[in-house]
Amino acid sequence: xxxxxxxxxxxxxxxxxxxxxxxxxxxxxxxxxxxxxxxxxxxxxxxxxxxxxxxxxxxxxxxxxxxxxxxxxxxxxxxxxxxxxxxxxxxxxxxxxxxxxxxxxxxxxxxxxxxxxxx
Numbered sequence: 001x002x003x004x005x006x007x008x009x010x011x012x013x014x015x016x017x018x019x020x021x022x023x024x025x026x027x028x029x030x031x032x033x034x035x036x037x038x039x040x041x042x043x044x045x046x047x048x049x050x051x052x053x054x055x056x057x058x059x060x061x062x063x064x065x066x067x068x069x070x071x072x073x074x075x076x077x078x079x080x081x082x083x084x085x086x087x088x089x090x091x092x093x094x095x096x097x098x099x100x101x102x103x104x105x106x107x108x109x110x111x112x113x114x115x116x117x118x119x
Contacts, residue, residue, distance in 0.1 A: 011062060012100050013041040013055070019107065020055055022067055026082030026089055027053075030115060031067065036108040039101040048078065048099050053114050055101035056080050058094035066090065067103065069117055083118055 022035040030053070031037070039055050048054050048070045056066055056078070068080035068090050077096040082089070091097055105113050 011057065013039070016041050018055070018101060020065075020067060020101075020103070024087070024089070026084050026087040027067055027069075028084045029118060030069075030083045031106070034109070035106055037067065038104045038107050040104055041101050042099050047073065048102055051117055053103040054078075054080065054099045055103065056097040056099050058091075058097050060094045064094075065100075066097070068097065070099070 018039045018041070020037045020039050022031045022033055022037065024033055042048070042054075050070050050072055052070045054068060054070055056068055058064060058066075059076075066080070066089065068082055071079040071081050071091070073079075074096055077098045079091045080097045080099075081091060103114065105111070
């Protein structure tokens with residue numbers, strides 16, 4: 001594991017800020033397919049908290065970049081899940097995730113901060 005970022009076999013983000021586009025229904029109702037998000041690269045020493053919406057990769061599928069909500073820290077990373085319980089393309093399918101960025105806000109189509117996790 002790199003001392004300043006994700007494990008060496010999991011690519012981090014190349015730049016400090018990234019625009020990401022949501023694909024699919026896994027974060028519904030919080031985020032919808034096509035929403036654009038402003039993401040800040042994850043910083044060492046500033047781990048995400050449960051409830052944060054993040055950009056993450058799974059060591060089992062490092063090519064897959066996902067937008068999910070942090071459930072809890074686990075050895076080797078974080079357990080992440082989508083807000084839509086019927087879609088399981090998250091830690092339930094791929095295991096531990098490595099957070100590479102934190103979603104700050106939705107840019108389009110409805111600019112604003114993200115709401116808390118649905119109950």
